[in-house]
Amino acid sequence: PTQASIRDLRGLGLTPDLIACRCEKTGLDEGIQSKISMFCHVQPNQVLAVRDCSSVYHVPELLKDQGLVDFLWKRLNIEQTINITEPLKLKGRDMWNKWNQLTSAQERLHDTVTIVLVGKYTNLQDSYASVVKALEHASLNCRKKLIMKWVEASDLEPETRSANPVKYHEAWQDLCSAQGILVPGGFGNRGVEGKIAAAKWAREQKVPYLGICLGLQIAVIEFARNVCGMADANSIELDENTNTPVVVYMPEISKTHLGGTMRLGARPTEFQAGTENSTIRKLYGGGSTVLERHRHRYEINPELIDGSHPGRLWGSSEPLGIFHLTAQAAVSSSSKDADLNQQKALDPSDSSTDQLPARESAHLGVASQAQCHFGSRLSTRLLPGTQQQQHEAQATIARPKRTQDVVPPTPGGPLHSSAPSAASPSVSRITPITKHRQPQRGDRHGHLSHDQPHRHQAPPGSNHWPAPPRRTxxxxxxxxxxxxxxxxxxxxxxxxxxxxxxxxxxxxxxxxxxxxxxxxxxxxxSFTQTSSSAPSPFADPSARSFxxxxxxxxxxxxxxxKQLKMLTPDQVEQRLAQNERSFRVLTKEQEARKDKERQDLILGYCINQVASNNPIEDDLSRHVVRGKDGSIEKIFFGIFDGHGGWCCSQKVAQELAPTVATELEQVKDTHDVMAVMEAIENGFLKLDDKIVNETVQKVLEFPSRPLACSSLLPAISGSCALLAYVDTKEKDLYVACTGDSRAVLGVCEPSATDKGGHSWKAVPLSFDQTGRNRWEVRRLQEEHPGEENTVVMRGRVLGGLEPTRAFGDARYKWSKEVQERVFQLFPTYRQPHRNYFTPPYVTAKPVVKHHKIRAEDRFLVMATDGLWDKLTSDEVIQLVGDLLDGKTGQEKMVLDRDELKSIKEKVKAIKGVITGKKEDQNEEEEELTPANLPPKGPASQIRQFTFKDPSNASTHLVRNALGGGDDDKLAATLSIPSPMSRVYRDDITITVIFFGHQDTKIALSNAQDSDGFVEI
Known part of the structure; x- marks a missing residue:
């Protein structure tokens, strides 16, 4: 068929430049590619295999790997027609690197967010393509895996319940599983009542709701009907003859003379004074004026907002708008409740406020939740009160030249069964709102508190939930x-x-x-239900919560x-294999190159990550620098252990290798080991200076809370970094360590007892830089004279931070003056330490070690401290070595820390006599714990190792670190959710790199042909 199609095209005078062949995941066989090339009279590089990909974002990488970019470059003669400058090339490389980082991050997402789209065209999902793509991009930016569920709006209506109960209950079950609900635009009345039911459920269950076009109208109608008591509220678009129009035509826009595109142009929209902390204003960039493009000609009825309508339904002595006035409507049905609120308004400090009726508390929660519904044409004003209350008031958008003085409410009006004073309603209804919100279980958006890795907290500028009452x-x-x-x-x-x-x-x-x-x-x-008999959840599916x-x-x-349930064996295997991947560096295309020996320096590598924090704070990277002929010249492997959040580790993972590569370009003689090590150090320090100092200078020069939130998070959080740089031409290995991640080399040596056999030796290429390391403690004490007793306390810098070297952690680097200025922009930022006198106390300067790669060097293990807390370096190397030797089954080993320590001391003493080195010059110790600190891990224990993962050494190490052959212990350890899991285990990230000429068929049996590198 392909040959016949090409022949017909040639008969029409069309000669194809490229032939894209759709195929399965395996791609095109070389024989088929050659056959198509020969019979269609094109070159082999003009035949592309467009195979199935896990994501559309991988398609550009797929085409680039097959030489499409080079072909287009030559075919279109771009180099001769366009002057491509060096800055433009750098910009292109930067864009490509960002794209690769995006696709790489997408593969490692494991935390999910479920969004339910309620619409009327769900059978044709392409109708919402732009909305879905926006959600996908947002979820990637938040490091979440998006799960979209589609619910036909009409299936939520009572008519479907009688006509098709199965479809009705399935629709409600999908809706109730939502972590967020989106109602997009649409036309006509079909499904409107179902959308209103969805909006009502979202408001009552406090599930985030986003209404677009018609979706916003739905939220207004639902709120008016079910909260404000306007049973017949409707939109003029849906019912032109409605008696209670809550959504009307914009009076300044014609109904008939604006064409059919509905794109009515950009219109200036101003934010009112006092809305600097508004969430909506921040979403628009923080400016005072924005341009909005209105597709439709409808707005929320201004007469119902500002109270100018003779039969007004909402009103206030202050222009507070619908949100706070909804609270008035909620409490107006009982004169007793109204009098009680009036009393609270007159005396806001009255402690009896905490004992407001449960019904009022619930309605006030509904009023605050309404802020999620409305985003246009409404206005609020901050009331005098605490800073916390001011942060919680959400200001929204109002058109210029349309604001009017608001008439105070009339006593006895529709919203008032009693007659409180005219000045009291606005204060009496807003005061209790902050006191009756229930604290959430953690922060769903993923930000963690800084310098406290295991405590969730909301980001600056968000609503601050009150702390739960302390128990006695x-x-x-x-x-x-x-x-x-x-x-x-x-x-x-x-x-x-x-x-x-x-x-x-x-x-x-x-x-x-x-x-x-x-x-x-x-x-x-405290938590017993008040009702004796709860209704069946199947009677009304909208009342259920999933x-x-x-x-x-x-x-x-x-x-x-909460009940902790043990994972099943299948779930354990899925959890361990969730993030495992392996790659071959020597692909089929590279085998044909002349410099095959140089390509064989690294055969492949495998990676895996198992999270304890949610989201995971670890990160990893693998970058490559290629020569003009496409051969690999430099390879960078990175392991990054974040603390206080993932922001710093993510940024360092993306930028450290390119920064170091730029510094290495300045080294003229690659044989000069000291010059190379100095260039690596400069790369580390320059990136940390950019994160910590350059960012805060910009923020302080142009103070803005949104800018502070987005820019300072990498500086306030922190990350350890472990970077391995391989010079394939010189066969040099450089390992740079900042923090407590560790790199250990696995060396295969001839056995002294078994003739013809071999043994595995662990050679450490880094040492842990923490307050437990006496050389690091000595360095800090020398750098801060007079603070010997406070610079390191309890094995931590100033008693707080465990690693003595790290990226970010500006709390240990900024001056007190800078921290105080940052605190004004970043209220959640912690104050400086008590003994903070001579900063900086923490540095990102790495300790760099050089190693010439030899034939006996078989593999390198790089991992965060989550692995080394469970296994020693010797155990890790032996486990991987035995895996390469084809070992199967299980083995038990008794670990006695005291006995191992005595053996190491004897070996060190003998080695010191032979080498002539003093005891304090030896940095190859694994445990450098001072005498006054307890060692990590138990003093002795029985280990039961297993060999179940021959195809991925990283997964093999994770399994044995968390339980090994004890399946029950492994399942129990993985069953504990975050943040409780941090008591038992840390995030674990592992990269195992295989060197030289060796048999790695077992360890790389499932490896991908692609090397998985991001090009610099």
Missing amino acids: PALFFLFGGLLTAGAFGYFGSSNKSSHDPVTWTDLWVQLQNELSKARAELTQN SPNPADSPLSHSRFE
Whole structure:
């Protein structure tokens, strides 16, 4: 068919330049490609294989790997027709690098966000292509995997329930699983009631809602009907004869003389004074005026907002708008509640505010949630109060020259069953709002608190949720007593009465049940349901909640009733394999090159990541610099362990290797090892200076809270960095370490006991730079004289930060003056340490080691401290070596830390006599813990290693670090969710690189032919 099609095209005078062949995942066979080339009279490089990809973002990489860019460059004669300057080339490379980073990050996403789109054209999903692409890009930027669910709006309506109950319940089940609901634009009345039902469910369940065009009208109609009591509220677009139009035509726009495109042009829209902290204003960039392009001719009825209508339904003594006035409507049905609120307004400091009726509290929560619904043509004004209250007030957009003085509400109007004073409603209804919001279970957007890796907190400028009330010490004492008694009673009785062996899983599960019972007894008075008989959730599906977080579900009594479920064996395997990947550096195209020996320096590598934090704070990178002939000249592998969030580790992963490569270009003699090491150090320091100092200078020069939020996060958080640089021409390996990640070389040596056999030796190429390292402590004490007793406390810098070298961590680098100025823009930024006198206390300067790659050097293991907290360097090298030797099954090993320490001391003493080095000159120790600090890990334990992952050495190491051959322990360790999992394990990121001429068929059996590098 291909040959016949090309023949017909040639008969029409059309000669193809490229032939794109659709195929399966395996691509085109060389024989088929040659056949198509021969019979269609084109060159082989003009036949492209367009195979299936996991994402459309991989298609440009697929085409580039097949030489499409080079072909187009020559075919279009671009070099002769366009003057491409060096800056333009650099810009192009930068764009391509960003694209590769985007696709690489997309493959490693594991946290999901579920968005439900409620529309009337869901059977034709291309109708919403622009909306879906916007959501995809937003989810990538937030490091989330997007799950889209499509719900036909009419399926949510009661008519469908009687006509097709299955479809009705399926639609509601999909809706109730949403973490966010989007109602896009549309025309006509079909499905409108279903969209209104979806908006109502989102408001009541406090699920984020975004309405676009018609979706905004739906939110206004729903709010007016169900909160403000306007049962017949509607939009003129949907019903021109409605008696209560809440959405009307814009009076300044003609209904008939503007054509059919509906693009009515950009219109200036101004923000009112006092809206500097508005969320909507920040989304528009923070300016005072923006240009909005209105596709339609409708707006929210201004008469219902500012109170100028004779039969006004909303009004206030201040131009507060619909949000706060909704709170008035919510509490107006009871004169007692209204009087109580009036009392709170007159005395906001009255402690009895905390005892407002539950119904009022719920309605006020609804009023605050309404801010998610409305984003246009409404106005709010900040009330006098605390800074926290001012941050919570959400200001929105109002058109210029349309604002009017608002008439105070008339006593006895539709919103007032009683007659409070004219000045009190605005204050009395807004004051309690901040006191009755329920704290969320963590922060869903993924930002973590800085310098405190395990505590969630909201970013600057967002709503600050009040802290939950502190329980009394007696409650903690009672809980501890019940827990201790239950544990002793359980274990004592089980050991005495049971004749069968109790598995680790049974003990763990039963202990969790005991904990749940004890917690339920302590909290039953506070969290017991008031109603005796709860309605069936299937009676009204809209009342159900399928929230992934049980604490967010209305059917859950409290966060203490969470049950931890053990992962099944299949789920364990899926979790371990979720982020594993392996690559061959020597592809088929490279085998044909002349310099084959140089290409064989690195055969391939494998990677894996297992998260403990959510999202994971670790990151990794692999970059390459190619010569003019396409051969590999420089390779960079990076491992980055973030703390206080992922912002810094992500930025360093993206920019460190290109920065170091730029510095290496300045080295004239690559044989000069010291010059190369100095260039690597300069690259580290320049990037850290850019992150920490250049950014804050721009922020302080142009103070802006949105700019501070987006720019300072990498500086305030921090990251360790481990970079391996391989010079393929000189066969040099440089390892630069900043922090406590570690690189260990696996060396294959002839066995001294087994003739013809071999043994595996671990050669450390970095050492942990923490407050446990006595050489690092000595360095800090020398750099900060007079602070010897405070510069390192409890093994941490100033008692807070464990690594002594790191990127970011501006809290340990900025001066006090700079930190105080940043605190004004960044209210959540922590104050400087008490003993903060002579900054900087932390540096990003790496310790660089050089190693000439030899034939016996077989592999390099690079990993964050999450691995080294569980396994020693010797164990890691032996595990990978045994895997390469084809070992299978399981083996047990007894680890005695004290015995190992004594053996190492003897070996070190003998080595010192032979080499002549002093004891303090040896930096190859693994554990450098001072005498006054406890060592990491248990003193002794029985290890049970297993060999189940021959195709990926990184997964093999992760499995043995978290449980090994003990399947129950492995499943239990992986079952603990974040942030509780940080007590038991850290994020683990591993890269294993294979060197030289060796048999790696087992370790790279599932490797991709692509090398996976990002080109610099």
